[in-house]
Amino acid sequence: GAGVSQTPSNKVTEKGKYVELRCDPISGHTALYWYRQSLGQGPEFLIYFQGTGAADDSGLPNDRFFAVRPEGSVSTLKIQRTERGDSAVYLCASSSQGSGSPLHFGNGTRLTVT
Amino acid sequence: QKEVEQDPGPLSVPEGAIVSLNCTYSNSAFQYFMWYRQYSRKGPELLMYTYSSGNKEDGRFTAQVDKSSKYISLFIRDSQPSDSATYLCAITYNNNDMRFGAGTRLTVKP
Numbered sequence: 001g002a003g004v005s006q007t008p009s010n011k012v013t014e015k016g017k018y019v020e021l022r023c024d025p026i027s028g029h030t031a032l033y034w035y036r037q038s039l040g041q042g043p044e045f046l047i048y049f050q051g052t053g054a055a056d057d058s059g060l061p062n063d064r065f066f067a068v069r070p071e072g073s074v075s076t077l078k079i080q081r082t083e084r085g086d087s088a089v090y091l092c093a094s095s096s097q098g099s100g101s102p103l104h105f106g107n108g109t110r111l112t113v114t
Numbered sequence: 115q116k117e118v119e120q121d122p123g124p125l126s127v128p129e130g131a132i133v134s135l136n137c138t139y140s141n142s143a144f145q146y147f148m149w150y151r152q153y154s155r156k157g158p159e160l161l162m163y164t165y166s167s168g169n170k171e172d173g174r175f176t177a178q179v180d181k182s183s184k185y186i187s188l189f190i191r192d193s194q195p196s197d198s199a200t201y202l203c204a205i206t207y208n209n210n211d212m213r214f215g216a217g218t219r220l221t222v223k224p
Contacts (some may be wrong), residue, residue, distance in 0.1 A: 004157070031128060035184075042202050042214030043158065056211070091157055092178035103212065104126065 004106035021077040025094030035091040120215025137203035141219040148204040
């Protein structure tokens, strides 16, 4: 596809459950980012991949959050033991080079933890 | 103090008005400056991108960066109802740690 694709677009889960959120970046983009956006706020950085490796995971809030990108393309953000405070829109972005290249965002996954 | 400050608005203007959106930042090491537009339930869409002080124009949009004052602006000329969205400023050292403002919600009334 032409842009960053994220699935599912909406996810409702119960507190304590495990969820996986998927991101398909723009073809050929080596850098991939996950952000979290709460209502009325700008996106907050979670993790950055360059290729297959997590180059910077300093934004992950705690060890319940984990992300992988095993083949350097699709990425999955995994949240264990979800809490109501995890409810937010999770945005994925990709860029062609990383440093200095603008980010292209997907439409996000809206996660609601009940 | 937040690293990037942006007035969340909301801002409401009549069609055809000139809109001015602003952000301030605290760290002079930031070197890349961007404006994103975000429609409801959509991801941010890149509007303008610059890395130097001065003005950059693209159609009805002008981005302005003043590094000495740590101040960036986005001007929209001849605003249209389709410009109604949330506008986010974004600032980074190297893309790996991009900092966003809270976003300004703009409504352009026909």
